[in-house]
Amino acid sequence: METFTPEKDIIEDKDYLKRRSESLSSLDLEKIDMPIRPLIESINSLDHCFTLQSCWGHFIYKKGQADDNLDYLEEGHDPNSRVLYRIAYIALCLKDCSKGRDFLEKMKVIGDINMDFIQFGCADWFWKRYPNSFVLQVEPYRYRYKDSIELSYSEALDVQKVRKEFFFRLRAVMAESLMS
Numbered sequence: 001m002e003t004f005t006p007e008k009d010i011i012e013d014k015d016y017l018k019r020r021s022e023s024l025s026s027l028d029l030e031k032i033d034m035p036i037r038p039l040i041e042s043i044n045s046l047d048h049c050f051t052l053q054s055c056w057g058h059f060i061y062k063k064g065q066a067d068d069n070l071d072y073l074e075e076g077h078d079p080n081s082r083v084l085y086r087i088a089y090i091a092l093c094l095k096d097c098s099k100g101r102d103f104l105e106k107m108k109v110i111g112d113i114n115m116d117f118i119q120f121g122c123a124d125w126f127w128k129r130y131p132n133s134f135v136l137q138v139e140p141y142r143y144r145y146k147d148s149i150e151l152s153y154s155e156a157l158d159v160q161k162v163r164k165e166f167f168f169r170l171r172a173v174m175a176e177s178l179m180s
Contacts, residue, residue, distance in 0.1 A: 004135065004145050007121045010104060012096045013131040019093065020050045023130075027051075035070060036090075036167065042174045043092060048100040050093055052126055052133055057088025057163050059156055072160065079154035086148045088163045089137035090170065091123060093130045099180075100132070106173045110136055113169060117162040119144045136170070138163045 013019070024044055032040050033056035044050050059073050060066075061083040073083070092107075094100040111120030119137050126133035138159065143149045151159065 004119065004137065005122050005124050005127075007108075007134065008127060010094060010096050010101060010132050016093075016095045016132070019130055020095075023050050023052065023093070033068070033070065039167065039171055039174060040090075042171075042178065043090075046099075046103070046177060048095040048097055049103055052091040052093055052130060054090045055086065055088055056167075057138060057159075058086040059160065060084040060086070061153065061156070073153070073157055075157070077153045079152060081153045083151050083153055083156035084148060085139065085151050085156055085159060087137050087139045087146070088166065089135055091126055091133060091135045093126075093133045096132060099177075103173075103177060104134065106177070107134060107136055110166065110169045110173065113165055114162050116141050117159060118166055136166070138166050 027044070029037055029041065032054060035056045036054055040051050040054055056070065058068055059071065060069065061073065061081070065071065067086065094104055108120050111118050117138055117140060119141065121135055122133060123135050126135070137144070139146070139149060140151070140155065140159065
């Protein structure tokens with residue numbers, strides 16, 4: 001996120017339900033990257049949370065690959081070759097209530113999986129329109145303010161491993177949230 005900022009404190013938002021309704025009514029699930037589409041649907045089923053934007057994270061390393069391809073990186077490539085990476089992230093908005101604050105704490109823990117590659121915070125342009133919006137993103141820390149970056153193939157493989165763990169943990173948090 002080119003506007004990534006440190007985490008802000010959750011605040012009361014009297015228009016949360018209106019914002020949630022408007023956001024969900026304009027959501028086109030067909031535009032969500034297939035690997036995370038069920039996750040986005042789960043998150044949006046919670047009354048204390050809704051998604052704003054998301055991306056599976058895309059690695060472009062072959063000539064002619066689409067910017068939104070879902071291909072995994074393969075072992076055995078030249079470790080110094082270059083890969084364009086469009087970051088994996090999820091931006092969501094939370095309600096200021098006990099479940100919303102609990103969900104926020106669980107999101108922060110996901111950021112602790114690997115602080116060299118996962119950042120938790122806010123994005124100013126989301127916050128201005130959606131108070132209590134937060135972002136979890138997967139990319140090397142030194143690039144935390146960028147939406148797409150160029151990496152060596154070997155570092156891109158590391159990012160891919162962290163992305164896998166990131167979405168695994170996010171799904172686990174969702175499963176737990178749906179049961180409570």
